[in-house]
Amino acid sequence: MSTSPFAFYRGTAALMAADLADAPHSGILVASCGDAHVSNFGFYASAERRLMFDLNDFDEAAWAPWEWDVKRLVASIVVGGRASGRSDEVIDTAVLTAVSGYARGIARATELSPTARYFTHFDVASSRTMLDKASQKAIRRAVKQASQSVLVEYGRIPQPTALQEVIDADGEGARVVAMQRILQALSDPFLGHMRNTNADFYVRQFHDMKGSIDVEDLDDGPFITYGQACAATIARAHSQSLTATEVAGYIGNGRALGQALLEWARAYAAVSLADYEAFRASL
Template identity: 30%
Template sequence: MTTPAERARRGRDARKRVPRSAHAVWIPSVDRPDPVAVLERQGRDRLPELLPIRYGRMAASPFAFLRGSAAVMAADLAAQPHTGLTVQLCGDAHLLNFGLYAGPERALYFDLDDFDETFPGPFEWDVKRLAASVAVAARENGHSEPKVRRAALEAVAAYRTAVRRLSRLDELAVWYERIDAERLLPLLRSARQRGRDGASLTRARRRTSLQALHKLTEVVDGRRRIIHDPPLIEPAGASDAAALRKIFSDYRSTLAGEPRLLLDRYRFVDAARKVVGIGSVGTRCFLVLLAGRDTDDPLLLQIKEARSSVLEEHLPTGPYVHPGHRVVAGQRLLQASGDVFLGWMTGPQGRAFYWRQLRDPKGSAGDAGMSPGELAAYARLCGTALARAHARTGDRIAIAGYLGGADTFERAVADFAVTYADRTAADHAALGTAVAAGVVRAAPGV
């Protein structure tokens, strides 16, 4: 058995391959793929009528562009040397992919909450994406350049500090590590003092499936159904509804015994197609409304198409053949307390899907209008959450050995983040040019 000292030495040895200071350098290669071409290639097998919504959302700002362009950044990261210290990557550790969510026992935790791109890979890829998103957010909020770099540095410093702390704990302590929602309280108080509507723990706890029922459904002729809100929510066609009913049993079989028994207490009521977040717009996604004891005892499930991770073409083959299984397994590994209704199955035309609860109580402090101090504090919280996830799935002792006790790594990644924020602004402008030239069609404000 490898000792902790040997594992730490392995991490320090990785500095010979990639010195910590080397993370500061990022120069686009001469054959860097055109970012708009990367997005168009992603769209080839998506629903074409929804792609203008995706481009319209991404064209809104560099921050929105970065959120939807995980594939672009994956290619950029893959062109650089990496440490070889592998974890289960989130794959899209963007600032807005962290937030509050409720565990099965209904307690609120702060954690990662998007896993569509999860895949095994070098730990620093997630760290760099988080840092870049913090830098882009800081610029969008009008912060000075020193404070832009400082916010990115705070995220990475928190990551390093947390990994080093977790490297000294035993295995069970690391596995059960949680970030309680109360850690957000100082940020929420600050937001209220500044007159903003920041997320509230009380509101987050009230965001139950019953609240979603009233927001997303209505009663028509005595029957509850999902509200139609074209083009964002539209009724599932007869063939889609029939297919969803048929594959429901396949999904059920991927659940453990207890959640399966619970699911059996609900009956299928309605289904609708839904447009999802920026990066996933155009993929096939459905809402399924189930009813338990009566129509006021709902369960809303989301069925989302799972595709290859944007990381897969750049990394060795992963352990899961089924893309839905990959997403579900990645979420179970990375998230501190998972959704009991996570499952996967194969749908019509051989497409892979995964299932999860919709609108399980959650929320986020968000980034809009954050002061430099607030953004830095939120970035630290995100860095800590990312470290906790990586510590569960990779060799935390080796990573801690690589990071070391000095601030070399965070200073380097902060420099990278500022450089990549410049690149993101240029890529966003390129999308705007493509929209103006009619190369791609955008539907803003949807």
């Protein structure tokens, strides 16, 4: 976390959740990733061996105001864009394009039936060659400890009774698995959970055609497009919630929202930078 402002931002989902908890929000809750920054998206193989693009981190997934995921994304575009030396014009365009992509995505999704919405996914077969070597590697399962979501611990968002019952009965690992199955278009066939007297865990496939994009290595055009793809992915995930139509009605065409979130993202990037500098000074 001390290596750069962008690395610090990626590691401070809890800090941001606490900041968001102290600010007004829409009150429209959706199933949320909880840590939807630009580095938490990537490629993976479906059970049918198709290369997919989607969210790839669900440790913090829970119910939260829809805009929290979008704010996490757009602030990461600003912080990551500045870390890679991009101009303000490029960064602003990337943020506005991302918000527009989210608005269009959530509007289109709500025009579909719940079944069609659930089976919507982003197939990136054109990129399959890039990860051909990965497909030759053996499948391994990884076990990872699961703790309470930052959206609950720091964001202070009460969870639906059904999800809380899952957590009470089977632990935080069960929460991660349940939320991933809601949010991700085609989930890992090895996904599972377990608990013992001391901790909760979830199990996932360790490596199967998995890959990610280093946004700092992208040219400006692809950087903008990538942010838009991430936003559309969040919209698809949020559209699985019954409140998705409320979200679509709330944001409309997204133009006013885009400008508001751009100003917010700039301000929050400055807050994150100040936190990073204070963190570095304390080492």
